[in-house]
């Protein structure tokens with residue numbers, strides 16, 4: 001049976017406990033005071049705080065898992081009398097399992113009426129909720145610029161998700177996200193279909209334009225570049241690259257075309273002057289004819305020599321006038337003709353420049369020569385021209401000698417500079433009509449339209465000499481740069497692959513013969 005507990009106030013019990021210690025002559029140590037206090041307070045020993053706490057510890061120690069381990073730690077604390085450690089253990093346990101969970105992930109307290117149905121996030125769930133909310137609020141709307149309602153719904157669902165800590169609100173948000181995802185799926189399907197249709201339309205347009213263009217025109221080259229681009233997988237970088245180079249080309253072509261139309265106006269004006277002068281001359285001759293007819297009547301009617309004399313003087317004067325007028329017209333027409341010729345030359349130069357502009361999109365980034373695609377197009381064009389005009393065409397395949405050693409000894413960057421140097425020397429030495437393209441690595445292809453074999457060999461020999469003259473400096477060191485080359489003339493019915501193959505076989509011979517030399521290719525294709 002337990003003793004009935006005292007009804008006195010704690011202050012009265014404390015006072016009586018001190019009196020009792022005095023009466024019994026017991027020293028007022030905390031322990032003695034506690035015993036006296038509890039005697040007066042009454043109640044069963046079983047319900048003393050330390051007994052209750054010890055019971056809790058040993059009950060917990062019998063549980064499996066975390067609770068059992070906590071119980072063991074609490075029991076040890078009691079045994080060594082370390083109540084502070086006991087308190088700490090309990091606090092930590094409460095913080096981990098109760099207190100933290102009563103606070104919503106963003107620090108706000110849970111509204112009292114929701115507490116019972118409150119969704120308690122674990123650490124992982126908390127991170128997941130935050131990430132999902134970010135995706136809905138920021139990322140998804142930026143991907144939906146053409147669907148503002150969906151973008152707004154995504155933002156709003158994200159905001160609501162942050163605050164959805166009750167079962168019903170969470171269910172509502174989940175339903176909205178599902179609906180949104182369904183709508184996006186439909187929209188993406190539509191967009192992909194539209195994109196495909198647009199692409200097909202674009203491709204059709206390009207094909208039609210291409211069909212209308214003269215083969216080899218500057219515009220045709222650019223259209224092929226765009227066609228290439230849209231037939232392959234379209235990446236952000238390739239689109240950006242193509243846009244950049246096309247913009248550059250369009251800008252420069254714009255400038256050139258303006259000048260071109262100005263020149264065409266000049267030619268037109270010249271033509272008008274020409275026609276004016278011609279009609280002036282014709283009318284002068286007509287007048288002259290009429291006057292002479294008049295004079296012939298006067299002559300037939302002349303009665304004496306003095307009449308005739310005066311008619312003759314008039315005829316001489318009129319004839320002189322007509323002659324002067326004719327001379328003036330002839331001079332004017334000659335000047336006009338020369339002006340027209342000059343304007344025509346300027347137009348031709350501008351048109352050549354336009355062709356070169358078109359080749360910008362086909363340039364090798366490092367050396368500024370044409371790249372492989374540019375080379376293919378130019379060689380195709382030149383072969384067609386050579387066949388149509390029945391003019392000779394030669395090509396040369398150049399390969400730097402011992403380039404690997406240059407790279408290995410002086411570094412890759414120096415190797416790059418050597419490539420740039422070679423292209424510069426070639427460009428400075430060749431005619432405007434000739435073209436240099438990077439065939440690959442340290443190999444270059446030179447196109448020489450309207451050039452026969454002897455001239456081609458001479459041109460490449462000139463490049464070779466020029467390269468030794470224009471010394472390449474690395475730091476303070478002079479590096480000797482040489483190349484070997486194979487030169488080939490295009491033969492009837494030969495395509496570009498066969499032509500290059502013959503030039504390559506000649507280059508191979510040049511290398512084998514000791515490098516730094518030029519070999520003219522056999523007319524027959526090399527054996528396989």
Ligand SMILES: Nc1nc2c(ncn2[C@@H]2O[C@H](COP(=O)(O)OP(=O)(O)OP(=O)(O)O)[C@@H](O)[C@H]2O)c(=O)[nH]1
Nearest residue numbers: 399400401402403404405407412413415416441442
């Ligand atoms: N720096 C630089 N090196 C390149 C580039 N492209 C290819 N190379 C290097 O060019 C070297 C070509 O080596 P090889 O084919 O052995 O030719 P080589 O050393 O010139 O020998 P020969 O042709 O027989 O005279 C390789 O080391 C390539 O790495 C480039 O764009 N820049």
